[in-house]
Amino acid sequence: xxxxxxxxxxDIVLLSxxxxxxxxxxxxxIGTRFLPAPIQTVGRLVAMLDNPRFLGDLSATSEAxxxxxxxxxxxxxxxxxxxxxxxxxxxxxxxxLHVLVAIPKVTLYPxxxxxxxxxxxxxxxxxxxHGLPTVAIMTAGGIRSxxxxxxxxxxxxxxxxxxxxxxxxxxxxxxxxVAALRICFSLxxxxxxxxxxxxxxxxxxxxxxxxxxxxxxxxxMAxxxxxxLFAGxxxxxxLAAAHRLKG
Amino acid sequence: MAHTxxxxxxxxxxxxxxxxxxxxxxxRAGCVRPTTLVxxxxxxxxxxxxxxxxxTLKDFGLTLGEVVIATALASVLGILAGLLLHAMPRLRRxxxxxxxxxxxxxxxxxxxxxxxxxxxxxxxxxxxxxxYATMSVxxxxxxxxxHVPHVFHKVARVQRLTPFKTAWRVLIPACAPEIFxxxxxxxxYAFVAVIASEFLLASHGIGHAIVDxxxxxxxxxxxxxxxxxALLVVLINSGLRRFRNRISEDGS
Numbered sequence: 115x116x117x118x119x120x121x122x123x124x125d126i127v128l129l130s131x132x133x134x135x136x137x138x139x140x141x142x143x144i145g146t147r148f149l150p151a152p153i154q155t156v157g158r159l160v161a162m163l164d165n166p167r168f169l170g171d172l173s174a175t176s177e178a179x180x181x182x183x184x185x186x187x188x189x190x191x192x193x194x195x196x197x198x199x200x201x202x203x204x205x206x207x208x209x210x211l212h213v214l215v216a217i218p219k220v221t222l223y224p225x226x227x228x229x230x231x232x233x234x235x236x237x238x239x240x241x242x243x244h245g246l247p248t249v250a251i252m253t254a255g256g257i258r259s260x261x262x263x264x265x266x267x268x269x270x271x272x273x274x275x276x277x278x279x280x281x282x283x284x285x286x287x288x289x290x291x292v293a294a295l296r297i298c299f300s301l302x303x304x305x306x307x308x309x310x311x312x313x314x315x316x317x318x319x320x321x322x323x324x325x326x327x328x329x330x331x332x333x334x335m336a337x338x339x340x341x342x343l344f345a346g347x348x349x350x351x352x353l354a355a356a357h358r359l360k361g
Numbered sequence: 362m363a364h365t366x367x368x369x370x371x372x373x374x375x376x377x378x379x380x381x382x383x384x385x386x387x388x389r390a391g392c393v394r395p396t397t398l399v400x401x402x403x404x405x406x407x408x409x410x411x412x413x414x415x416x417t418l419k420d421f422g423l424t425l426g427e428v429v430i431a432t433a434l435a436s437v438l439g440i441l442a443g444l445l446l447h448a449m450p451r452l453r454r455x456x457x458x459x460x461x462x463x464x465x466x467x468x469x470x471x472x473x474x475x476x477x478x479x480x481x482x483x484x485x486x487x488x489x490x491x492x493y494a495t496m497s498v499x500x501x502x503x504x505x506x507x508h509v510p511h512v513f514h515k516v517a518r519v520q521r522l523t524p525f526k527t528a529w530r531v532l533i534p535a536c537a538p539e540i541f542x543x544x545x546x547x548x549x550y551a552f553v554a555v556i557a558s559e560f561l562l563a564s565h566g567i568g569h570a571i572v573d574x575x576x577x578x579x580x581x582x583x584x585x586x587x588x589x590x591a592l593l594v595v596l597i598n599s600g601l602r603r604f605r606n607r608i609s610e611d612g613s
Contacts, residue, residue, distance in 0.1 A: 149477070219553075299465070334471075345466060349462040
């Protein structure tokens, strides 16, 4: 077990080295002015982490992301529980959630801007719009695949609706909720960042667009690297949690 | 069963109609400014007006073409990469964190790099589409290959098929439904990436037309274009889903 884990870590390190080598080769092929080399990118990232303006952008994004993530997760689970426990509600509203998942949500961003105004509320709403429908669909799907015996037990025990939800429904769909957590983690992050890239005056997304505008490729690559490390670490942790929950 | 299905369909139509009617009433009563939200009837009119305009139709065609090419490239690349990853379990496990975090990244920020490599125009947009769409084909292919019965591999060995023939004649047909599922997901991802790049960075295509309408305060036209695009995507998705259901029914 331990040996297995060490080997896996070694494989990941090896793969990272290969990917970094490919990056290095690409950047020397097309010129470091257009695609900065790995060492240059890491150097820029370290320098940026000392820069108070960058730290301001970072905290603006983190705050918006934290709020959006909680809203998407909480709202998604509540909506999923509601749609999953009622056949009529589910059949009526779930197709619309599927539509919402499918359409490119960037096109809805101007509408969100018009409704929420320029500022943090719009990018939070945009992040929620990315994460919430998927969480709701997965939670509702989890409830629908439960064995009918759970409902029967609850009726036999004469559980109140509230204790049925808290003691039976929620624990039973926990695996789906954890899986949804991981997807919500990524989708909401992307939503907030895209929200910042368009019509925002602060945050990492804004910095990204500003750097693209002035051809500051080292900063662009440094931000992508930072996001990649954050998303990779977060997803891996949630994946490990999901595996442990499955047993 | 047929009765309940008809009833839920009635509910669905009823909720949509009442939603649209409420929106129409709110807008007509002047509760919201027409620069913020326009009535559904105005949206529909604007959509029809936009679709009559050859320049807008050209934008639609351009975007659709980019999506189709990106999906085709992503399918080929994704199946090849999926076969490779499945054949090398150690590589596959090492790739897991990358796969898990892939869709959180705003990879279209790499657009300037792609422009340097591929030039201005449709090619960098198609490339961002491919970058986004490939991963879902890879994931579906690997998952499909996991479910190929062991006896298929044995038969291929007994017949002394080359690795290429094993993949082409046995493995890919065996997990065709899964692969097709991945490809139909990848259409969605290609759409998202293409529209997002057009929206944020390019100067052509339907994504750019929407931003342009927003920036020039043509609110009705913007809603009309969004509506047209949403209808198109829903149409494509339901077509793909119907086709997928049919092939998975044939398989079982």
